[in-house]
Amino acid sequence: MIVLGIESSCDETGLAVYDSEKGLLAHVLHSQVALHGEYGGVVPELASRDHVRYLLPLAEQVLQQAGVSKSQLDGIAYTAGPGLVGALMVGACTGRAMAMGLGVPAIGVHHMEGHLLAPMLEDPAPAFPFVALLVSGGHTLLAEVKGVGQYTLLGESLDDAAGEAFDKTAKLLGLGYPGGPVLAKLAQQGKPGVYKFPRPMIDRPGLEFSFSGLKTYTLNTWQTEVARGNEDTQTKANICRAFEEAVVDTLTIKCRRAVQQVGASTLVIAGGVGANLRLRESLQQMMQKEGGELFYPRIEFCTDNGAMIAFAGCLRLLAGQHEALGIQVRARWPMSELTAIDVIGR
Numbered sequence: 001m002i003v004l005g006i007e008s009s010c011d012e013t014g015l016a017v018y019d020s021e022k023g024l025l026a027h028v029l030h031s032q033v034a035l036h037g038e039y040g041g042v043v044p045e046l047a048s049r050d051h052v053r054y055l056l057p058l059a060e061q062v063l064q065q066a067g068v069s070k071s072q073l074d075g076i077a078y079t080a081g082p083g084l085v086g087a088l089m090v091g092a093c094t095g096r097a098m099a100m101g102l103g104v105p106a107i108g109v110h111h112m113e114g115h116l117l118a119p120m121l122e123d124p125a126p127a128f129p130f131v132a133l134l135v136s137g138g139h140t141l142l143a144e145v146k147g148v149g150q151y152t153l154l155g156e157s158l159d160d161a162a163g164e165a166f167d168k169t170a171k172l173l174g175l176g177y178p179g180g181p182v183l184a185k186l187a188q189q190g191k192p193g194v195y196k197f198p199r200p201m202i203d204r205p206g207l208e209f210s211f212s213g214l215k216t217y218t219l220n221t222w223q224t225e226v227a228r229g230n231e232d233t234q235t236k237a238n239i240c241r242a243f244e245e246a247v248v249d250t251l252t253i254k255c256r257r258a259v260q261q262v263g264a265s266t267l268v269i270a271g272g273v274g275a276n277l278r279l280r281e282s283l284q285q286m287m288q289k290e291g292g293e294l295f296y297p298r299i300e301f302c303t304d305n306g307a308m309i310a311f312a313g314c315l316r317l318l319a320g321q322h323e324a325l326g327i328q329v330r331a332r333w334p335m336s337e338l339t340a341i342d343v344i345g346r
Helices: 033-037 044-066 085-102 111-121 162-172 179-187 212-227 233-262 277-289 306-318
Strands: 002-007 012-019 023-031 075-081 106-110 130-135 140-147 150-156 266-270 293-295
Touching (some): 002 085, 012 044, 012 306, 023 044, 023 306, 033 044, 075 085, 075 111, 085 106, 106 111, 111 130, 111 266, 111 306, 140 233, 162 179, 266 277
Parallel strands (some): 075 106, 130 266
Antiparallel strands (some): 012 023
8 A cells, every 4th residue: 555644733844755565655855943943933824834835745756756646546645633723734634635535535633643653663663562752842751652543641740841841941042943953963062960850740650741840941051141240152051961861761661661651661752842862862871771672763763754644544544444524633632542453564
């Protein structure tokens, strides 16, 4: 089965072509960073309009790169949620229209399921069951994964997601947009041990997260240094490193608890913050001590992309799932509402 995947949940337009027999054939991505940069964050209306502008040209481009004609497509997969409703509607309407015109089935994909399954695009791929850390700008959660659609929530953020905390902290420090990657890059220049930031909620049982207070602690530290006349780049880099280390340590501690709690030997990390090199190294060392393995997607598939949607959609289409004629997108969509399927092929 050959599937075209469409991702348009927020500020990136991603398309990909996935073949259930040959694997990923091609993928393209258009980022809206430059568009939203002057506003310091995503403007939903501008995001939707940009998806309208680029989606069809990118579809033509990815099909050409894959060496696949429209008539060869066996299905269309698009992100149906969670995300910005206007942006989701652009992808959903385009995907459904293409599917109807070609006479092929369409499937709405859960954005976070796409992220969760993205490591399975790699070789070697993780095998079920495993524990997954989904960590991005909008979500931070731990789940036990027994199969596609078989997800048990173990813990999640009670306020800001880790990626959201990265972005907001970067904005408070005047680092620009998108803040998370800029903060992580500046943190590489920071000196270890200059500051010791708290590790939120590690002193209590459970697998929940909270990063809002850490964001405030970082701002207070910076403001204190400014009042002392320490506004140089090195001071800011030291603060960024302390913030990043606090987030990484917190995530690592909670992942260790989750792996031990369910007796898992495999940990999967996915989502935009999964591209953070310090986090990858920390989790790799932790899993080695636990006698297990860590799996993650390549850097380009950590952030939003069409490949993960094409792959997840292909699995569900192969299992016989498809959407009715009506178009439905969801700004919020609990993963617990997803149905389980038997994986056929890869």
